[in-house]
Amino acid sequence: MKIVAGPASEQLAKKIAELSDLETVPLSCRTYPDGEFYVRLEAPLDGEEVSIVQTTSPPQDTRILQLALIADAARRAHAKKITAVVPYLAYARQDKMFLQGEAISIETVARMLKAAGVDSLLTVNVHEEKVLRRFPFPARMVSAVPLLSNYFKRKDVQNVFALAPDDGSKWLVEEAKTILGGESGYLEKQRDPHTGQLTMKEKSLNVKGKTVVIFDDVISTGGTVTQAAKAMFDDGASAVYVACVHPLLVGDAAKRILETGVTEIVGTDSVASNVSRVSLAPLLSKEIGKGA
Numbered sequence: 001m002k003i004v005a006g007p008a009s010e011q012l013a014k015k016i017a018e019l020s021d022l023e024t025v026p027l028s029c030r031t032y033p034d035g036e037f038y039v040r041l042e043a044p045l046d047g048e049e050v051s052i053v054q055t056t057s058p059p060q061d062t063r064i065l066q067l068a069l070i071a072d073a074a075r076r077a078h079a080k081k082i083t084a085v086v087p088y089l090a091y092a093r094q095d096k097m098f099l100q101g102e103a104i105s106i107e108t109v110a111r112m113l114k115a116a117g118v119d120s121l122l123t124v125n126v127h128e129e130k131v132l133r134r135f136p137f138p139a140r141m142v143s144a145v146p147l148l149s150n151y152f153k154r155k156d157v158q159n160v161f162a163l164a165p166d167d168g169s170k171w172l173v174e175e176a177k178t179i180l181g182g183e184s185g186y187l188e189k190q191r192d193p194h195t196g197q198l199t200m201k202e203k204s205l206n207v208k209g210k211t212v213v214i215f216d217d218v219i220s221t222g223g224t225v226t227q228a229a230k231a232m233f234d235d236g237a238s239a240v241y242v243a244c245v246h247p248l249l250v251g252d253a254a255k256r257i258l259e260t261g262v263t264e265i266v267g268t269d270s271v272a273s274n275v276s277r278v279s280l281a282p283l284l285s286k287e288i289g290k291g292a
C-alpha cells in the first residue's frame with residue numbers, strides 16, 4: 001500500500017503515512033495560467049494498492065476534480081486498487097431530491113470518481129451514512145466523535161451535557177456520552193428547502209448549571225450552532241463548547257459562534273482551519289491499515 005498526498009490534504013496525508021509507515025508517492029501538481037490543473041505521479045505503481053488522501057472542502061469542485069485526475073493517473077500507472085480517502089465528503093448533504101427538479105449531487109460525484117478509476121472510498125462522519133449506498137463501489141465512513149470526545153475528556157470538563165443541534169446528529173452525542181459520561185439530548189431544526197432559513201423548535205432541556213458540548217458533523221455558516229448555543233445559554237447552561245468534525249467555517253462563522261459566549265470551537269483536520277486541534281491521522285491510518 002502506498003499513499004498519495006492530494007494537494008488539499010498534504011499535511012494530513014504525511015501524518016497518516018508516517019503513522020502507518022507507508023511510502024508516499026511523489027506527486028507533481030500545477031495549475032496552468034487559465035486555471036486548469038495538471039497532475040503527474042512521479043513513480044510507477046505497478047501492482048500496488050494506493051490510497052489517495054484528498055479532502056473536498058471548499059473549493060470543493062476543484063478538489064473533487066483534482067481527486068479524479070489523481071485517480072486517473074494512478075489507474076494509468078497500473079495501481080492494483082485505488083481508494084479515495086476523503087475526510088470531508090462534499091455534496092454528501094444533497095443525497096436526495098428535496099424538491100422536484102433537483103440533482104442528487106452526491107451520486108454525480110460518486111459516478112465521476114468511479115469513471116476516473118476509484119475502487120473504494122473511506123470518509124469521516126457524513127450526515128447520513130446511508131448516502132454511501134449511492135456509490136457504485138464500496139464506500140464507508142468512520143467516526144471522529146471518539147477523538148473529539150477524548151479532547152474534552154483530557155480537558156477534564158465536568159458536569160457535561162452533550163447536545164446535538166438536530167435529530168440527524170443524535171447518534172453523535174450518544175457516541176460522545178459513552179466517553180464523556182453525563183447526559184445528552186438534541187434540538188429539533190427545520191430548514192426551509194427554498195430559502196435555506198433555519199428554525200429551531202422550542203425545546204427545553206435540563207442544562208441549567210451544566211457544561212454543554214454541542215457536537216455537529218459540519219459547521220458551514222455557523223447558523224445551526226449559533227442558534228443552538230443561544231438556546232443553551234437561555235436554558236441556563238454555565239458554559240458551552242462546540243465540537244465539529246468538519247470545520248468549514250465559511251466567512252465569519254467562527255466569530256458569530258464565539259459572540260454567543262461559546263468558550264471554544266474544536267474541529268478536526270479534515271478541513272485545515274485554526275480550530276483544527278484534533279488530528280484524524282491516527283484514525284485514518286488505522287483504517288487504511290485494515291485495507292481501506
Ligand code: R5P
Pocket residue numbers: 127165166168169216217218219220221222223224225
Ligand atoms: C446538517 O444538518 C449538518 O449537520 C449541519 O448542522 C449543517 O450543515 C451546518 O450548517 P450551518 O453551519 O450553515 O448551519
